[in-house]
Amino acid sequence: xxxSTTTVRxxxxxxxxxxxxxxxxxxxxxxxxxFMIATTGATMGKEVHMFFTFWxxxxxxxxxVSSLKVASxxxxxxxxxxxxxxxxxxxxMATSMMRGKIAKAKVPSIPDMIKTxxxxxxxxxxxxTTLEVMGISKETMIPEVDDIVGAATMLELGxxxxxxxI
Numbered sequence: 001x002x003x004s005t006t007t008v009r010x011x012x013x014x015x016x017x018x019x020x021x022x023x024x025x026x027x028x029x030x031x032x033x034x035f036m037i038a039t040t041g042a043t044m045g046k047e048v049h050m051f052f053t054f055w056x057x058x059x060x061x062x063x064x065v066s067s068l069k070v071a072s073x074x075x076x077x078x079x080x081x082x083x084x085x086x087x088x089x090x091x092x093m094a095t096s097m098m099r100g101k102i103a104k105a106k107v108p109s110i111p112d113m114i115k116t117x118x119x120x121x122x123x124x125x126x127x128x129t130t131l132e133v134m135g136i137s138k139e140t141m142i143p144e145v146d147d148i149v150g151a152a153t154m155l156e157l158g159x160x161x162x163x164x165x166i
Contacts, residue, residue: 018161019046020154025166026058028068028098028110034166035113042120049157050117051149053127056166057134059110060126060141066111070094118144125149125157 019041023034034050041048058064069091102109108116117124126141128150138148149157 017046018158019048020051020158020161020163021048022051022053022154022163022165023056023059024054026055026064026068027071028095028102029070030056030166031059031068031110032102032107032113034164035110035117037164038122039113039117039120042117042122047161048117048120048122049125049154050122051125051127051154051157053130054134057126057130057136059114060124060145061136062140062142065114065142066109068110070098114142114144123157125154127151127154 019038021034021038021041023030025031034056038048038050052060058068071091071094114124123146124144126145126148128148130136131138131148
């Protein structure tokens with residue numbers, strides 16, 4: 001007997017049809033998972049919102065989005081002693097190695113992930129407080145940003161759904 005294919009339920013409730021991904025980090029090893037989760041959620045039919053705050057705002061910066069790095073210091077997942085991460089050039093080396101692995105695996109670039117997220121209906125929100133605290137202007141942000149909101153709006157967007165903080 002052939003096994004039936006499992007499909008996504010059409011009768012989703014508000015609870016399981018909404019996803020909010022909060023991104024507070026701007027390093028490649030944090031940004032990729034955030035967009036992978038968001039795009040997967042959107043593909044599954046979820047209403048997906050991404051809220052970028054503090055260093056996560058680097059992803060929304062026109063000048064930084066294509067040159068995000070991998071932190072070599074304080075990253076417990078790095079396959080080397082933490083002290084070596086302080087050697088000049090280690091961040092560049094770690095970033096280069098990660099970019100090579102991403103290319104070999106045929107994973108899209110971060111700008112391409114943003115484009116895909118938008119095509120799937122993911123809403124991108126920038127944190128108003130972070131803009132003010134860090135002196136970020138709206139003009140420096142990528143055009144894919146839907147709006148600038150505060151914490152109260154962000155919590156409303158996630159109400160009743162899943163909230164993932166990265």
